[in-house]
Amino acid sequence: MTHTIGDRAGELLAGRVPFVHATVVRAQVPASARAGDDAIILADGSIEGFVGGQCTESSVRVAALGAMRDGESVLLRVLPEGSGEFPETPGARVVVNPCLSGGAMEIFLQPRLPRPLVHVVGQSPIAAALFDLGGPLGFDMRRADGAASGAPTALVLASHGGDEPAAIRAALDAGVGWIGLVASPRRGAGVLSELTLDEGERARISTPAGLDIGARTAAEIALSILAEIVQEVRSGRLAVGSTGAPERPLGERPVEAVDPVCGMTVVVGPDTPHLVVDGEDVWFCGPGCRDRYAAEQAGR
Incomplete structure (x- = not known):
């Protein structure tokens, strides 16, 4: 290199x-x-x-x-x-x-690829277990002060109290892609009822946080939470990256087109050679194919 x-x-x-x-x-x-x-x-x-x-x-x-x-x-x-x-x-x-x-x-x-950055709020046994398990599972675990600073991959509220609605709102506004609230279904619903959420914002909040694996202990609950974050990342629904997050989520396929001259698949970007033919964009692998196509069209 x-x-x-x-x-x-x-x-x-x-x-x-x-x-x-x-x-x-x-x-x-x-x-x-x-x-x-x-x-x-x-x-x-x-x-x-x-x-x-x-x-x-x-x-x-x-x-x-x-x-x-x-x-x-x-x-x-x-x-x-x-x-x-x-x-x-x-x-x-x-x-x-x-x-x-x-x-x-x-x-x-x-x-x-950056390690998924997870901010954790709280000093509960579940919060401690998240740190014990997160590192070996490939997460970058950090403590938050009640609100997400920057834009981590995920935020877990495991404080069992405090101003959770404010922390959730701050995380949503900061662009955090997944927010997990550790709470019973009833308490979680109560916390969310204090917020005005649109459909997209509600989809970014998981409560009770974690996959349903029948977890009972703090370690099992922490495992279920980290498993849900893994699921979101692997599915492409959750982009990994903070201040330098990609413009396109990693799970989303880039826009591609087929060069009509050579048959190559090309990624469509701002610098991809192209022509507008009969009101339609036609993309090419390089200037050579573009110029050849343009000449053929002019000779029709």
């Missing part, structure tokens, strides 16, 4: 911004990239660094956003159309890129 990319990765990790680190593992001449070249791909599809030309970037962008969404590393093999054999590597994802001028490539895509 180059010094510049390394510094940028450190900044993103410190800011809890998800990204994918792409590293060229192998490249055949005449590919423009070389083994060791690397780049960062952000959740909006932007690429910082170099892993090949524009056609290679299109394939990397699509695969990287999928890796970020799934949380799984991918070895991407990019082959030009009609290329000769490339040595097999178990577990590789193969993409035939019709626009590639030549030179097969292998690129390792590693998602770097």
